[in-house]
Amino acid sequence: xxxxxxxxxxxxxxxxxxxxxxxxxxxxxxxxxxxxxxxxxxxxxxxxxxxxxxxxxxxxxxxxxxxxxxxxxxxxxxxxxxxxxxxxxxxxxxxxxxxxxxxxxxxxxxxxxxxxxxxxxxxxxxxxxxxxxxxxxxxxxxxxxxxxxxxxxxxxxx
Ligand code: MG
Numbered sequence: 001x002x003x004x005x006x007x008x009x010x011x012x013x014x015x016x017x018x019x020x021x022x023x024x025x026x027x028x029x030x031x032x033x034x035x036x037x038x039x040x041x042x043x044x045x046x047x048x049x050x051x052x053x054x055x056x057x058x059x060x061x062x063x064x065x066x067x068x069x070x071x072x073x074x075x076x077x078x079x080x081x082x083x084x085x086x087x088x089x090x091x092x093x094x095x096x097x098x099x100x101x102x103x104x105x106x107x108x109x110x111x112x113x114x115x116x117x118x119x120x121x122x123x124x125x126x127x128x129x130x131x132x133x134x135x136x137x138x139x140x141x142x143x144x145x146x147x148x149x150x151x152x153x154x155x156x157x158x
Pocket of ligand 1: 038042
């Protein structure tokens with residue numbers, strides 16, 4: 001089996017739409033970034049690439065590459081999962097945590113899990129997403145940023 005971990009952080013940008021786990025969260029605030037700035041998908045994609053020992057998201061989808069301006073980050077996760085399958089691995093489970101002071105994410109978690117499962121091509125039961133605040137501490141706690149961490153387990157495809 002292979003284990004992978006990923007993390008990411010993005011600055012809050014009130015002028016952009018908030019996209020987390022492939023779900024548009026209307027109440028925002030949004031996040032700054034070259035792509036759609038989906039901090040959760042970026043952390044998960046890095047975890048998958050890490051499990052494969054294939055570098056990181058920036059190497060595969062460079063933030064300087066104009067092709068990825070405003071990109072749907074779901075495409076990054078789909079591509080990483082394609083690499084995993086091509087190498088003979090399947091996703092056993094993923095577990096992720098998003099840190100945001102606002103909005104309150106609990107009501108969105110079921111939809112985010114469903115959407116991530118669709119994107120990754122796995123059962124929603126294999127996808128865990130947790131949301132926490134930063135208790136007012138640091139950049140996340142001041143509402144200046146949102147962060148995410150993720151862990152994935154891959155096993156030989158059966
Ligand atoms: Mg990112």
